[in-house]
Amino acid sequence: MDSLVSSRLMTRRQINFVLVNDRTPISPSLCVMCCKPVGIGYLREIVTRLAYCDPGCYANHRKSALFSRPPLERVTAHEATSQTSMV
Numbered sequence: 001m002d003s004l005v006s007s008r009l010m011t012r013r014q015i016n017f018v019l020v021n022d023r024t025p026i027s028p029s030l031c032v033m034c035c036k037p038v039g040i041g042y043l044r045e046i047v048t049r050l051a052y053c054d055p056g057c058y059a060n061h062r063k064s065a066l067f068s069r070p071p072l073e074r075v076t077a078h079e080a081t082s083q084t085s086m087v
Contacts, residue, residue, distance in 0.1 A: 017045050017058060025051055033057035 021041050029038040031053035043052040052058040 015046065017043050017052075019043050019055070031057050033061040 024040055025038055025042065029051040030036065031038055032050045033052060034057055036053050038051045038053050043055055043058050044050070052061065
């Protein structure tokens with residue numbers, strides 16, 4: 001039973017970034033957050049392939065992305081059905 005629970009916990013985790021030590025990007029890159037040149041040792045987001053100069057810039061960029069999202073609109077069931085019938 002414990003192995004089942006731990007395997008479920010393991011599958012929920014996602015790796016979002018890679019910390020690269022002692023290497024520079026193949027092509028010259030700038031940090032997405034602070035626009036400084038990315039040097040030896042940097043962080044790269046896996047999905048978007050964006051480069052960050054350090055973990056602090058990555059964390060700040062993630063925070064700013066969370067707070068800059070527009071609020072979700074509330075759509076009533078009537079509005080949703082009338083919108084789909086128009087298409």
